[in-house]
Amino acid sequence: SQTIHQWPATLVQPVGSPLSLECTVEGTSNPNLYWYRQAAGRGLQLLFYSVGIGQISSEVPQNLSASRPQDRQFILSSKKLLLSDSGFYLCAWTKGPIGNQPQHFGDGTRLSIL
Amino acid sequence: AQRVTQPEKLLSVFKGAPVELKCNYSYSGSPELFWYVQYSRQRLQLLLRHISRESIKGFTADLNKGETSFHLKKPFAQEEDSAMYYCALNGANSKLTFGKGITLSVRP
Numbered sequence: 001s002q003t004i005h006q007w008p009a010t011l012v013q014p015v016g017s018p019l020s021l022e023c024t025v026e027g028t029s030n031p032n033l034y035w036y037r038q039a040a041g042r043g044l045q046l047l048f049y050s051v052g053i054g055q056i057s058s059e060v061p062q063n064l065s066a067s068r069p070q071d072r073q074f075i076l077s078s079k080k081l082l083l084s085d086s087g088f089y090l091c092a093w094t095k096g097p098i099g100n101q102p103q104h105f106g107d108g109t110r111l112s113i114l
Numbered sequence: 115a116q117r118v119t120q121p122e123k124l125l126s127v128f129k130g131a132p133v134e135l136k137c138n139y140s141y142s143g144s145p146e147l148f149w150y151v152q153y154s155r156q157r158l159q160l161l162l163r164h165i166s167r168e169s170i171k172g173f174t175a176d177l178n179k180g181e182t183s184f185h186l187k188k189p190f191a192q193e194e195d196s197a198m199y200y201c202a203l204n205g206a207n208s209k210l211t212f213g214k215g216i217t218l219s220v221r222p
Contacts, residue, residue, distance in 0.1 A: 034210075043120075043214030044158075044200060057209075090158065094210075102148065102160040103202075103210055 002027035006091045006106030014114050019064075019078040021109050023091030026072065031093040033074040034103065035066055038088045047089075050074060086113045116141040116205040120213035127191050128221050135186040135216050137175075137201030146204035147184040149175055150212070153197045161186075161199070171195070191220045 006023045013019060025031050035047040046059045048066035056066050063082050067075045074091060089109045094101040117140040127133055139145055149161040162170045164177040164184060175186045184201060201213040 036212075044212035046209065046211070049209055102163065103150075104160075105158040107157055 002093075002104065004091065004093055004104055004106045006109060008109060009107060010110045010112075012112045012114060013081050015083055016080050019076070019081050019085070019111070021076040021089055021091075021111075023074045023076075023106060024072055025074075025093045028093070028095065029071060031072065031095060033068060034092040034094075035074065035076050036090040036092065038090055038108070044090070048076070081113050083113050086111055116203050116209075116211045118201050118203050118211050118213040120201055120216050122216050123214070124217045124219065126219040126221065129193055130190050133186075133188045133191045133195070133218065133220075135199050135201075135218065137184045137186065137213060139182050139184060139201075139203045141203055141205055143205065145177070145179075145184075147175070147177055148202045148204065148210070149173070149184075149186050150200040150202055151197050152200075158200070191218075193220045193222055196220045 003026045033050045036044045037047055038044050048056055048058055050056050050068045053068055053071055063085060064076060064078050089111060091106040092103040094103050119138045121136055147164045150158055151161040152158040162168055162173060162175060164175060173186055173188045175184050177184050196219050198215050198217050200215045202210045204210055
């Protein structure tokens, strides 16, 4: 069966420090991968999605970047964190490239910037 | 552009009362719509999708293309239905657009 792992579960970082959040999927190949930020009152905001290795689409201008070095690995990064980067980050995958597939979510990472 | 609107942030009902969580969408193509649910301390997960025309945990949702709506309904709410519900639209490139979500609170 397919599983998705996201870590760390919580992270506290100082302003200006770098960031690396990792997400891996097991049990499937060529998934579509997604990074979301979930904020109270704003719902789920899509940050990045990827349909293949090295292919990244950015949805909103921001201080973050994403990379997909391997088929089932998706990384969310920043060189210098801002206070506004605090939030709850969710990774998700769908069976790609077929559409109308449900998304499967990880447990999320709670990121706090001090 | 694709957009999903959930006009209410919170719905509070008593156990046994009917529930309707509203969802409207905007999309130029043929829409594929979903409802996702997040129970307390659990992962966000798929509840149902319009193409399946199924009833899950007593919930149903009918796609109304004329009104561009996909409202989620349940005739008799249960306490365990209390959760955060998101409506989502699958558009170009298998990209899901979510609404802002609504918190459903079912009181005993």
